[in-house]
Amino acid sequence: xxxxxxxxxxxxxxxxxxxxxxxxxxxxxxxxxxxxxxxxxxxxxxxxxxxxxxxxxxxxxxxxxxxxxxxxxxxxxxxxxxxxxxxxxxxxxxxxxxxxxxxxxxxxxxxxxxxxxxxxxxxxxxxxxxxxxxxxxxxxxxxxxxxxxxxxxxxxxxxxxxxxxxxxxxxxxxxxxxxxxxxxxxxxxxxxxxxxxxxxxxxxxxxxxxxxxxxxxxxxxxxxxxxxxxxxxxxxxxxxxxxxxxxxxxxxxxxxxxxxxxxxxxxxxxxxxxxxxxxxxxxxxxxxxxxxxxxxxxxxxxxxxxxxxxxxxxxxxxxxxxxxxxxxxxxxxxxxxxxxxxxxxxxxxxxxxxxxxxxxxxxxxxxxxxxxxxxxxxxxxxxxxxxxxxxxxxxxxxxxxxxxxxxxxxxxxxxxxxxxxxxxxxxxxxxxxxxxxxx
Numbered sequence: 001x002x003x004x005x006x007x008x009x010x011x012x013x014x015x016x017x018x019x020x021x022x023x024x025x026x027x028x029x030x031x032x033x034x035x036x037x038x039x040x041x042x043x044x045x046x047x048x049x050x051x052x053x054x055x056x057x058x059x060x061x062x063x064x065x066x067x068x069x070x071x072x073x074x075x076x077x078x079x080x081x082x083x084x085x086x087x088x089x090x091x092x093x094x095x096x097x098x099x100x101x102x103x104x105x106x107x108x109x110x111x112x113x114x115x116x117x118x119x120x121x122x123x124x125x126x127x128x129x130x131x132x133x134x135x136x137x138x139x140x141x142x143x144x145x146x147x148x149x150x151x152x153x154x155x156x157x158x159x160x161x162x163x164x165x166x167x168x169x170x171x172x173x174x175x176x177x178x179x180x181x182x183x184x185x186x187x188x189x190x191x192x193x194x195x196x197x198x199x200x201x202x203x204x205x206x207x208x209x210x211x212x213x214x215x216x217x218x219x220x221x222x223x224x225x226x227x228x229x230x231x232x233x234x235x236x237x238x239x240x241x242x243x244x245x246x247x248x249x250x251x252x253x254x255x256x257x258x259x260x261x262x263x264x265x266x267x268x269x270x271x272x273x274x275x276x277x278x279x280x281x282x283x284x285x286x287x288x289x290x291x292x293x294x295x296x297x298x299x300x301x302x303x304x305x306x307x308x309x310x311x312x313x314x315x316x317x318x319x320x321x322x323x324x325x326x327x328x329x330x331x332x333x334x335x336x337x338x339x340x341x342x343x344x345x346x347x348x349x350x351x352x353x354x355x356x357x358x359x360x361x362x363x364x365x366x367x368x369x370x371x372x373x374x375x376x377x378x379x380x381x382x383x384x385x386x387x388x389x390x391x392x393x394x395x396x397x398x399x400x401x402x403x404x405x406x407x408x409x410x411x412x413x414x415x416x417x418x419x420x421x422x423x424x425x426x427x428x429x430x431x432x433x434x435x436x437x438x439x
Contacts, residue, residue, distance in 0.1 A: 015039060046072075053079070062087065109194045110177075116187030118143050118156055130177055130193045143191070155181055156189065166196070176200045205375075212376035216259055216391070220252035262392040265323065266375070269399040277317045280430065283355060284308055286322050287346045294329050294342060301338040309347035314428045316404045324400035327393040328357040328420045336361035336417070351426035358419035364412040372410060373398035397422075404428060 015038040023031035049072040056066055056076075062083045068076045104111050110127030114120055119140050123133050131147050138146060144153045155165050165179045176197045182190045227245040231237060291306040298304055314321070332342045340360040347354055364372070368379045376391035401408045401422055412418035 011042060015042075049075075109192050112143065112191040112193075114143055114156075114189050114191065118189075120146075121188075127191070127193060130175070130195065152179065155179070156191075209375060212391070213259075213263070216376070217256060220256045223252045224249045259392070262396060265396055266392060266399065269320070269396065269403065275403075278315045279318060280313050281316050281318045281321055282313055282432075283321070283346055283353070284311055286318070286325060287344055287355070290322075290325055290329050291344055293326065294333060294344065297330060297333050298342070302333060302336055303341045305341070305343045307343060307345040307347070309345065310353055311432050312346075312348065312353045312429050313432055314353065314404070314424050315430065316428065320400045320403065324397045324422070325355055325357075327397050328422075331393060331420075332357050332359040332361065332418075335359070340417075349423060351429075352424045353429045354421050354423050356419055356421040358417065360417040363414040363416050364410075364418055365414050366412075369410055369412065373408070 015035055018038065019031040019035040022034050049066075049068060052066040052068070053072075053075070056064060056079070060079075060083055062080055065076055065080050104122075104124045107124060107126060110124060110130040112120060112123040112127045112131070112133070120133070120138055120143050121140075123131075123135050123138075125135075127133060128135060131143075133146060144156060149167055151165060152167060165181070167177055167179060168175065174197060175195065178194045178196045180192045180194075182192065184190055227249055231242065231245070234241075287306060287308060291304065294304045329342075329344065336342055336359045342357070342359045345354075345356045345358075347356075364379055371377050372379075373394045375395045377394075378391050397420075398408060405425055405428060407423045409421040409423060410418065411421075
């Protein structure tokens with residue numbers, strides 16, 4: 001028997017004893033009246049404390065515990081300790097919920113919780129970005145109303161849907177999402193979204209790369225294979241055919257060799273285990289050498305000029321810079337008709353320096369400029385092959401420029417020529433005396 005019941009019976013026993021003591025002195029009626037009075041006082045005492053308990057329960061704060069006495073002191077003490085335990089439990093739950101929300105906010109993937117009616121209960125910032133949501137404004141909204149893509153709605157309604165769904169951003173643009181819908185509890189769902197734009201872009205580039213390499217190799221292999229098959233089928237070799245076919249096969253073999261060399265160069269430039277060196281590079285000497293190479297390549301068909309307005313050197317890898325600058329020069333010669341002008345220049349530009357190759361050639365339309373440095377991208381495919389280009393030269397230039405913390409700038413106008421400029425930052429440029437000391 002607990003203390004409350006024991007105290008109650010002791011009080012009843014006290015009332016009975018008091019009534020029995022009064023009975024012999026004052027009579028039975030007075031004894032009964034005393035007993036009723038004492039019981040009534042006990043009842044009023046309990047009703048008073050019940051009212052206090054009810055008032056406390058309306059605002060159950062431990063610090064607002066009412067004053068009490070007797071049996072009710074134990075009752076209020078028990079309620080007080082219960083409230084304290086509840087407060088501690090609520091604090092722990094709140095802290096856990098806050099930790100969960102913080103973890104959700106920090107997730108690199110988008111998270112959306114929807115109820116059985118597909119109404120939004122919560123989402124993190126990444127989900128706001130992926131689906132164009134607003135965590136405050138869209139709370140309680142149907143997610144299918146905000147993400148209006150049939151495949152997404154079908155996946156939400158499908159029971160046990162477990163395969164990731166690929167879809168474009170709900171608000172358009174180039175964003176590509178991989179969305180996974182995970183049912184949990186009775187009817188709620190967790191929607192997980194991941195930005196796979198880069199992965200899809202890399203996969204597209206890989207497919208395009210394989211297709212382009214196959215396409216570039218198909219023509220030389222067809223030419224060489226065709227001539228070899230013809231010669232092999234001849235009982236007596238035809239000297240005239242051999243004289244005509246060998247130079248053509250040689251040209252196609254050289255074309256394949258150039259393509260392979262460019263691919264190997266790109267692979268080496270993209271390798272993370274091959275960082276650019278920080279050697280002093282004498283750019284004026286490279287410019288002079290490229291000027292003489294341009295004269296030889298042009299064979300008098302163009303007016304080639306060299307303008308050296310700076311004696312600055314740069315920090316980097318000489319072979320890579322020579323290759324990048326050489327690609328710009330050879331492109332200018334290939335795409336400039338006879339009688340045109342080509343200019344090479346090296347000059348100071350504020351705190352940095354600029355190597356530029358300009359020409360009066362065919363020029364490039366503005367919509368082609370953003371894609372010029374893509375592998376195998378050609379403005380005019382037929383003309384590019386006629387001039388012997390592999391479609392990788394500007395891709396190599398871009399990688400070399402990036403490895404040297406520089407910037408490639410292109411200005412061009414159809415029929416007016418082009419200018420390709422490699423802009424080096426101040427951190428890469430040094431004067432000859434300083435560069436010589438470093439060497």
